[in-house]
Amino acid sequence: MRRLATTDPGFDAALAALLADRATAIDVSEAVAAIIARVRAEGDAALIDLTARFDRFPLTETTLHIGATEIGAAVAAVPAAQRAALDRAATRIETFHRAQMPADLAFTDETGARLGLRWGPLDAVGIYVPGGKAAYPSSVLMNAIPARIAGVSRIAMCVPTPDGVTNPLVLAAAHRAGVTEIYRVGGAQAVAALAYGTARIAPVDRIVGPGNAYVAEAKRLVFGRVGIDSIAGPSEVLVIADAAQNPDHVALDLLAQAEHDEAAQAILITDDAGFADAVAETIARVLKTLPRSAVAGASWRDHGAIVLVRNLDEATAIANRIAPEHLQIMTADPARDFARIRHAGAVFLGRHTPEAIGDYIAGPNHVLPTSGTARFASGLSVYDFLKRTTWAExxxxxxxxxxxxxxxxxxxxxxxxxxxxxxxxxxx
Amino acid sequence: MRRLATTDPGFDAALAALLADRATAIDVSEAVAAIIARVRAEGDAALIDLTARFDRFPLTETTLHIGATEIGAAVAAVPAAQRAALDRAATRIETFHRAQMPADLAFTDETGARLGLRWGPLDAVGIYVPGGKAAYPSSVLMNAIPARIAGVSRIAMCVPTPDGVTNPLVLAAAHRAGVTEIYRVGGAQAVAALAYGTARIAPVDRIVGPGNAYVAEAKRLVFGRVGIDSIAGPSEVLVIADAAQNPDHVALDLLAQAEHDEAAQAILITDDAGFADAVAETIARVLKTLPRSAVAGASWRDHGAIVLVRNLDEATAIANRIAPEHLQIMTADPARDFARIRHAGAVFLGRHTPEAIGDYIAGPNHVLPTSGTARFASGLSVYDFLKRTTWAExxxxxxxxxxxxxxxxxxxxxxxxxxxxxxxxxxx
Structure with missing residues (x-):
């Protein structure tokens, strides 16, 4: 963990170093291009072979599709409390995304020309859901619900089941989100199948959802053939907090980000050195007690930071430079400080709004622009599943x-x- | 020109062949990567050297920026009628794009949670404007005006001046659109400068605008560092017309598309064989009289088509399969037929709305999704220059x-x- 202060000589360079690219750059483009070519040439047979190789699972043409019976059994296997939480989250996400739906535009101008813009849904969307350690049911809701609210009539989901292991809560989330077309396939081969189609998987128009380096590269390579969402980097949070906040709360907010991934980044900006010390101490103490202490510890050690500022105007200026994916504003007047923020994916205001609330249940989407791309990009929304046709008469x-x-x-x-x-x- | 009929055996395959990719695939990725690396390493010196090589122009650090005096002289050199037409076009484009501006969202839900979504402009945008034969002042308006309406505070434009030739109307269009920061540089080197910055060109957050294969590849390579608009393929029009239309009008509408580029595509769908014949005859006759007859002739010969359908429902179904960039609906009830269209970039309704009106002056944007990407993509708009921040309290x-x-x-x-x-x- 680094401690910086805006009064340090060389602060700008230190901040730039802190924000240097955390993504692990492994070049998988040749391997991924070969996988895509195989899926295009061989179709489902390639999916079966690649799934045996990468997921150690003997897929067949009939088990490729996860049927209603299997989904029903998975839903039944989920504890009632989890089902209820999933339902509450889904309902809130639906409400927020429904409120986003844009209206068509139509007017007649002073010359008598009629002009307009009509929104319409995409026909078919593919949702990629990682298996293994990054299998998050909440992400299924966050990807599928905006598509359904937008009016997409066909949502095809691909989720690998490494070693045959299915996550029942992932299937339950898909079920709650209204997704019925689910394939047991992952990696670049799943992206290729969604983009080009096979005998059993019809092609889609846009592919969204997080994935590893192979999935990200596959999305990049099929871009143009289909639409894609942005390529997400490691997750990050910026917390701006003054001395009136509870340091234990802030420490847990920072650790919640750090536990995602060794490459995740949690940064605190505060105007009070004593508060900074208190947060750092709590983190050191709490870290050991976390189920994912190794991951969170590595993230905090390598990428964590506490930045001491002279005042909150410095804090918001630094936030704009960072353009964080998640921003918590825990100050005396969060609305005032938020008004000075130009770049952030999602903002959490006040002491009662930990970022984790946004990951699950607040309602806004948790798929957000990372690595400073909030300068020009936005979180997932119904807009990702709509397109515009302008018209004139x-x-x-x-x-x-x-x-x-x-x-x-x-x-x-x-x-x-x-x-x-x-x-x-x-x-x- | 091909003539197809939905009653032909093998119609589906013939239509698919007609729509096969028209983009000339030349692989320039290595050359472009080298150019980007040079600009990153050497900055303005690389711009000067590459401009001497590719544009045969002895650029200097002081002539890189096109100053107010030069712009003023260009504006003065434009005939008054052209200036007036440019102004009328700009005013109409401004009106339409202002009407698109979305509203923020904010509400308190039944739990007392306050939720919202705030739109904000990008800080800085780069607009690429081709020089040479594809230097279109109308495109300057179409790219710059939405950015300014969205509230982008810095718009940097790059336009090459091959052999030192500047197009005064391009500078006049930039002036009218409120662009004051203009650089005399083009190609992949301009894109690299906009993405990474040099001593004299500050970096931007998003780069838009058409360009050749080098420019397109450069945009693809800097994507992620900055946002980009979609990579445009050759232009295309689909005209659906019944026998009540004037075949001479339809013929000119098809030729207007064909004259853009040898790879452009113009397709007519009609339910009347006699009307199809009349249009084909007019095209053969008028082609010879066009200033760009060689280009239009090659496009019509190699990519043009007339499709005979049994009824207009077949016509709209084929239109949805094509997902055309431009769609003219010239039928007895254009609104009825438009309601059946799911995929099109921009639609022109009725006999008095030739597509060329949309290229210049109707108001909607003329930067549109090509090659069937209207399935999932939209034309340029204020949304390209805005981003969303969601919030919760x-x-x-x-x-x-x-x-x-x-x-x-x-x-x-x-x-x-x-x-x-x-x-x-x-x-x-």
């Missing part, structure tokens, strides 16, 4: 009013047929 | 209501610190 009068300018510009650009397609209609 | 009561479910889910996912960061706040 002129009558003879409106064309007579605005057409001549189009002719002038088309001629200036040397596009004679453009000009004549308008001019011929002005002659009548 | 709970009080003790709302946390007490929904917190326990978050604890249950965090424990089920094995994330102990997540669970404890919520649970500790429930103890008080």
């Amino acid at each position: 002129l009558d003879a009068a409106s064309l007579a009013t605005i057409g001549p300018s189009a002719v002038t510009l088309a001629e200036a650009e040397g596009l004679g047929a453009h000009a004549r397609s308008v001019a011929i209609r002005l002659e009548a | 709970l009080d003790a009561a709302s946390l007490a209501t929904i917190g326990p479910s978050a604890v249950t889910l965090a424990e089920a996912e094995g994330l102990g610190a997540h669970a404890r960061s919520v649970a500790i706040r429930l103890e008080a």
Whole structure:
């Protein structure tokens, strides 16, 4: 864990070093390109062979699809309290995403031209769900629910079952989110199947969901053939807290981020050195008691930081430089400080809003832009599953009013047929 | 030009062949990666050297930036009629894009939790404008105006001036669109400069605008470091027209698309064989009289098509399969037929709305998804220059209501610190 202060000489360079890319760069592009080529050439047979190799599971054409019976059994195997929590989370996520749905635009302007913009859902979406250690039922809800609210009629989910192990809560989450088309396949081969289709898996229009380096590279390679969501890096949180906060709470908020991944990053910015000390001490003490203490300890040791600022305006300025995925603002006037934030994926205001609430149940999406990409990117939303069609309908009068300018510009650009397609209609 | 009919045996395969990828696939990734590496290492010196090599122009550090004097002279050199047309187009594009601006979301739910979503502009955007034959002032308006309406405070434009030739109308369009930061540099080196910055060009957050294969590959390679718009393929139009339309108008609409590029594609779908013949005859006749007859002729010959359908429901079904960039619906009831369209970039309704009106002056954007990507992608809009930050603010009561479910889910996912960061706040 590094401690920085804005009064340090060399603070800017130290902050830049802290934020240097944490993603482990392994080049898997050749291996992934080969997998995609095999799936395109051999279809389901490639999926079966690659699943045997990578997931040590003897997939067959009939077990590729996880049927309703198996899903029903998984749902029944989930303890009632977990089912109830999943349902409450799903309901809240549905409410928030329904509130996001945009309205169509249509108006007639002063020339009589009718203009508009119509939103419509994608036909088919693929959701990738990791197996193994990163199998998060909450992510199934966060990916599938916005697609369903947007009106996507076909949602196909791929989830690997390494060594044949299925996570019942993942299937229960899919069931609650209304996903019925689920395939037992993962990795780059799953992405290839979703993008190009096989005999048993029809192709989709967009693929979303987190995954390892192979999945990320496969999404990058099929981009253009289908849409993809952004390639997520390691997760991160920035907590801005003043001395009036409970240091034990803040320590747990930072550790909640650190326990995700050794490459995760948790940063505290505070204007009080004593508070910084108190948080650091709690973290050192609590770390040992966590179920994932090794992961959280490595993250905090290698990427954690406490930044001491002179005042909260410095804090918000640094936050804008970081453009964090998650930002907790625990200050006397969180609304005031939030108004100064230009770049953040999701913001959690006040002492009663730990970031973990947003991971599960607040309602906003937990799939968010990482590594400073909140400068230009946004979290997952219904917009990821909608597209816009603009339209125009002129009558003879409106064309007579605005057409001549189009002719002038088309001629200036040397596009004679453009000009004549308008001019011929002005002659009548 | 191919003529197909839905009654043909093998129609589906013939349509698929017609739509096969028209993009010329030249692999420039190594060359582009080398250019990007040079710009990152050498900065403006690399821009100067590469501009001498590729654009045959002796750029210097002082002529890199196109100053206000030069822009003013260019504006003055543009004929008044063109300036007026540009102004009318800009005003209409501004109106349409202002109408798109989304509203923030904020509500308090039944637990007392306050939730919301806030839109904000990107800080800095780069606009790439091709030089040479594809230098379109209209594209400057279409790229820059949505950024300015979205509230982007810094818009940096790069435009090459091959052999020192500047297009005054391009500079006039930039001026009208409010762009004041313009650099005389193009190609992959311009994209690299915008993404990574040099001494004289500060980096941006997102790069938009059309370009050749080098520019497209450079955008692909810097994606992640910055946001990019979609990689555009050759342009295309689909016209659905019945026998009541004027075949001369339809012929010019198809040729307007064909004259863009040898790889452009113009397709007519009609339910009347005689109308199809009349359009084909007009095209053959008019082609010879066009300023760009060689280009339009090659496009129509190699990629043009007339598809005869039994009825308009077949026409809209084929349109959905094509997912065209531009769609003209010239039928007795365009609104009825438009309601059946699920995938199209921009739609032009009725006999008085040629697609060329949308290229210049209707108001909707002319930067649109090509090659069937309208299945999942949308035209350029203010959304390309905005991002969303979601937020949540709970009080003790709302946390007490929904917190326990978050604890249950965090424990089920094995994330102990997540669970404890919520649970500790429930103890008080």
